[in-house]
Amino acid sequence: AQSVTQPDIHITVSEGASLELRCNYSYGATPYLFWYVQSPGQGLQLLLKYFSGDTLVQGIKGFEAEFKRSQSSFNLRKPSVHWSDAAEYFCAVATYGGSQGNLIFGKGTKLSVKP
Amino acid sequence: DAGITQSPRHKVTETGTPVTLRCHQTENHRYMYWYRQDPGHGLRLIHYSYGVKDTDKGEVSDGYSVSRSKTEDFLLTLESATSSQTSVYFCAISESLLHSSSYEQYFGPGTRLTVT
Numbered sequence: 001a002q003s004v005t006q007p008d009i010h011i012t013v014s015e016g017a018s019l020e021l022r023c024n025y026s027y028g029a030t031p032y033l034f035w036y037v038q039s040p041g042q043g044l045q046l047l048l049k050y051f052s053g054d055t056l057v058q059g060i061k062g063f064e065a066e067f068k069r070s071q072s073s074f075n076l077r078k079p080s081v082h083w084s085d086a087a088e089y090f091c092a093v094a095t096y097g098g099s100q101g102n103l104i105f106g107k108g109t110k111l112s113v114k115p
Numbered sequence: 116d117a118g119i120t121q122s123p124r125h126k127v128t129e130t131g132t133p134v135t136l137r138c139h140q141t142e143n144h145r146y147m148y149w150y151r152q153d154p155g156h157g158l159r160l161i162h163y164s165y166g167v168k169d170t171d172k173g174e175v176s177d178g179y180s181v182s183r184s185k186t187e188d189f190l191l192t193l194e195s196a197t198s199s200q201t202s203v204y205f206c207a208i209s210e211s212l213l214h215s216s217s218y219e220q221y222f223g224p225g226t227r228l229t230v231t
Contacts, residue, residue: 042224049219102148102160103218
């Protein structure tokens, strides 16, 4: 069955430090992968997506992610974290058929930023 | 931001009462989804729609029904609310592959529902 695992429930980093959030997926076909961010009390905002081509994808707010098929991973990175990056981050994989796809989400990683 | 609104944004209701949540979009997207978000569970799909009057069940559909009579509106109904349905509910939309090469979804602001 398709699944997404985010091993870290909560991560704390210092402002200005680098960040890597881990995501592992299980899906038999070519995966379409996403990272979303959710600020407190808000909806989910798409950070970036991978569906083909270059395995290093750039997103908004200075985030990037690298797709590694051999490791079934799609880790999110940012070289220098800002206090405004404190939020919850969700990795998702699309299960698809025809012209429609459903998303399966990981349980999320909450990011706290220390001043 | 995608034009998605949800109403109400907050609701408190009693066990056993019917509740309807509304999702409205201005993007003319074909697909619409209802998710619930609970601590430790991430987002789980309740129902989705692939066109007017075309709907299907998701992972956690028991106790919920949906309707879509217009492209822009997708209603989620709890026929008889229970405390286990206390949650934050999100609506999402996406285009079909005719217009997009991916399956990205855009989310509304959410409805916080408390069942007492």
